[in-house]
Amino acid sequence: MRPTDTLRFAAGALTGARVRSGLMLIAMAVGVAAVVVLTGLGEGARRYVAGEFAALGTNLLIVLPGRTETVGGAPPMTGETPRDLTLDDALALTRSPAVHRVAPIVVGEAVVARPGRSRDTAVMGSTAAFQAVRRLRMERGHFLPAGDPRSARPVAVIGTTIKDELFGPRRALGEWLRVGDRRFRVIGVIAQQGQQLGVSLDELVLIPVASAQALYNTPSLFRVLVEAGDRSTIAHAKGEVERIIAERHEGELDVTVITQDSVMAAFDRIFRALTLTVAGIAGISLVVAGILVMNVMLVSVTQRTAEIGLLKALGAPAPRIQLLFLTEAALLSLAGGLAGLGLGLAGNRAVAWGVPALDSWPPAWAVAAGLGTALGIGVLFAVVPARRAARQDPVQALARR
Amino acid sequence: MIRLEGVSREFPMGDTVVHALDDVDLSVDAGEYLSVMGPSGSGKSTLLNILGLLDTPTRGRYFLAGADTTTLSDAEQATARSQRIGFVFQFFHLVSRLTAAENIALPLLLAGHAPDERRDRVRGILADMGLADRADHRPDQLSGGQRQRVAIGRAIAMNPDVILADEPTGNLDRHSGEEVVGILEALNRDAGLTLVVVTHDPALGKRPPRRVAMLDGRIEADRRGGAKP
Numbered sequence: 001m002r003p004t005d006t007l008r009f010a011a012g013a014l015t016g017a018r019v020r021s022g023l024m025l026i027a028m029a030v031g032v033a034a035v036v037v038l039t040g041l042g043e044g045a046r047r048y049v050a051g052e053f054a055a056l057g058t059n060l061l062i063v064l065p066g067r068t069e070t071v072g073g074a075p076p077m078t079g080e081t082p083r084d085l086t087l088d089d090a091l092a093l094t095r096s097p098a099v100h101r102v103a104p105i106v107v108g109e110a111v112v113a114r115p116g117r118s119r120d121t122a123v124m125g126s127t128a129a130f131q132a133v134r135r136l137r138m139e140r141g142h143f144l145p146a147g148d149p150r151s152a153r154p155v156a157v158i159g160t161t162i163k164d165e166l167f168g169p170r171r172a173l174g175e176w177l178r179v180g181d182r183r184f185r186v187i188g189v190i191a192q193q194g195q196q197l198g199v200s201l202d203e204l205v206l207i208p209v210a211s212a213q214a215l216y217n218t219p220s221l222f223r224v225l226v227e228a229g230d231r232s233t234i235a236h237a238k239g240e241v242e243r244i245i246a247e248r249h250e251g252e253l254d255v256t257v258i259t260q261d262s263v264m265a266a267f268d269r270i271f272r273a274l275t276l277t278v279a280g281i282a283g284i285s286l287v288v289a290g291i292l293v294m295n296v297m298l299v300s301v302t303q304r305t306a307e308i309g310l311l312k313a314l315g316a317p318a319p320r321i322q323l324l325f326l327t328e329a330a331l332l333s334l335a336g337g338l339a340g341l342g343l344g345l346a347g348n349r350a351v352a353w354g355v356p357a358l359d360s361w362p363p364a365w366a367v368a369a370g371l372g373t374a375l376g377i378g379v380l381f382a383v384v385p386a387r388r389a390a391r392q393d394p395v396q397a398l399a400r401r
Numbered sequence: 402m403i404r405l406e407g408v409s410r411e412f413p414m415g416d417t418v419v420h421a422l423d424d425v426d427l428s429v430d431a432g433e434y435l436s437v438m439g440p441s442g443s444g445k446s447t448l449l450n451i452l453g454l455l456d457t458p459t460r461g462r463y464f465l466a467g468a469d470t471t472t473l474s475d476a477e478q479a480t481a482r483s484q485r486i487g488f489v490f491q492f493f494h495l496v497s498r499l500t501a502a503e504n505i506a507l508p509l510l511l512a513g514h515a516p517d518e519r520r521d522r523v524r525g526i527l528a529d530m531g532l533a534d535r536a537d538h539r540p541d542q543l544s545g546g547q548r549q550r551v552a553i554g555r556a557i558a559m560n561p562d563v564i565l566a567d568e569p570t571g572n573l574d575r576h577s578g579e580e581v582v583g584i585l586e587a588l589n590r591d592a593g594l595t596l597v598v599v600t601h602d603p604a605l606g607k608r609p610p611r612r613v614a615m616l617d618g619r620i621e622a623d624r625r626g627g628a629k630p
Contacts, residue, residue: 005513307496309494312482317480318475398490
């Protein structure tokens with residue numbers, strides 16, 4: 001029997017029993033759709049988090065003052081405090097060729113006011129490098145000017161929310177703004193960014209780092225963002241940063257350097273594990289579908305006893321009859337799988353439409369695994385009915401009307 | 402063409418053993434036409450199943466076209482069924498979802514013949530059976546006589562040596578029955594096919610030149626000549 005004839009005969013047998021085939025198709029489709037939707041959600045969540053990190057810059061190192069260590073022992077008696085992380089420390093880091101950009105950061109709160117309007121908001125001091133490190137786009141004007149980071153210029157860059165609340169529809173560029181007890185001239189408005197890991201850049205006033213240090217009367221930095229040349233040099237850059245800081249702090253490494261990459265990798269692993277887990281749970285429904293396939297195929301074999309007997313009388317050997325039934329199961333599982341895939345992708349689109357932040361889309365491996373499992377389980381559970389069909393005694397099979 | 406030597410077929414039934422065939426010897430030459438008659442349980446159906454390689458004897462040997470079939474494997478028996486034997490059943494046993502043409506093509510399909518070859522062969526058979534305008538009808542759109550003609554078409558699709566007909570008119574009205582018998586006899590007369598008809602019906606049973614009567618698993622009588630049609 002030719003393969004195309006085998007396929008056509010099996011397809012004909014399936015379309016000949018619409019209700020039966022339809023039921024099995026739905027069972028398979030639901031199973032595969034569950035896999036596709038759930039892994040799509042998991043993957044969407046993973047990509048959302050990865051995207052948040054990527055928005056922070058993927059080659060990023062974060063230098064925090066103080067050393068977090070989990071070594072046991074009593075606390076030192078002398079009350080040792082970490083040294084401040086200063087602007088000079090940050091600027092010294094630029095000496096290393098492994099370091100691409102350095103953005104020192106000072107963070108505080110202040111009342112920001114215009115005549116007649118004011119609000120309390122977060123104020124951040126940084127340098128021109130911050131724009132490149134955080135991938136910020138400008139809506140209007142310029143970002144903080146390059147030049148000596150030590151000079152406390154009275155300029156400010158504001159987020160869109162601040163612009164709207166303090167200036168309304170009027171032009172903000174060139175206007176003066178009071179931040180705490182100092183006056184700053186607005187030179188730029190940051191394009192809307194939305195939330196980044198819970199920090200809204202839209203509600204931020206950015207001023208030069210030296211101005212912020214003066215405003216809060218502190219020599220220390222909140223943290224330093226360091227961008228390495230590329231992903232592969234991150235480890236090297238981390239070593240360089242630690243070496244330079246230790247050198248400047250009398251040989252003591254009293255800062256913590258977090259690599260963006262390691263944090264991101266950890267999240268990545270967590271979400272992948274989560275996606276695998278939900279895929280496994282959805283896979284159970286495929287097994288249930290497989291049992292239904294077996295059940296319905298057994299009924300089918302019983303109902304088609306006469307046909308099986310006839311095929312034997314016409315010279316079909318037992319293995320061919322088994323193959324015909326397995327082909328039916330495979331075709332059905334494949335059709336169910338594809339229908340489920342379509343259903344699942346539609347479901348994912350619906351989720352993405354409802355929750356735009358969650359770009360729900362299943363990973364390729366989940367699609368392949370879903371279809372493969374459907375096919376494998378469908379055929380596997382059809383083996384028993386197919387063998388039963390092949391073993392059918394033609395005399396008894398034909399004796400029934 | 403067919404030679405049975407001491408063939409017995411026993412079925413266990415509860416504690417006892419039923420002797421469906423009891424030491425049967427039968428020899429049929431190529432091109433012969435014979436009927437097998439007998440009451441229910443006389444073993445005539447079992448005989449037909451064994452002749453058709455659907456069943457194997459408990460004892461004895463069955464030679465088909467010179468080859469001992471009792472030593473063949475399952476696959477070889479299937480091949481022999483496909484190439485040497487055509488079945489015609491009382492209840493037609495057509496596949497209800499297939500058209501007349503597809504039902505006739507089924508043995509060719511199973512044997513792996515090319516689609517072009519199948520189409521030509523099936524077209525010829527449909528014409529011979531007077532079903533040319535019924536090619537695309539499904540069995541439920543055909544009359545009983547037409548269905549049995551499709552079944553005969555299927556039986557001869559592979560150019561077999563032997564046609565085994567089990568009550569071929571048992572489910573037909575008299576007119577259709579005569580038509581079907583006419584076609585079968587023409588195949589025997591014109592194409593030289595060996596024709597074995599198993600029947601209850603005395604009118605049908607007395608037509609062939611050779612008539613075998615069975616009782617309790619034995620051949621009771623084997624008459625030749627005489628009441629020619």
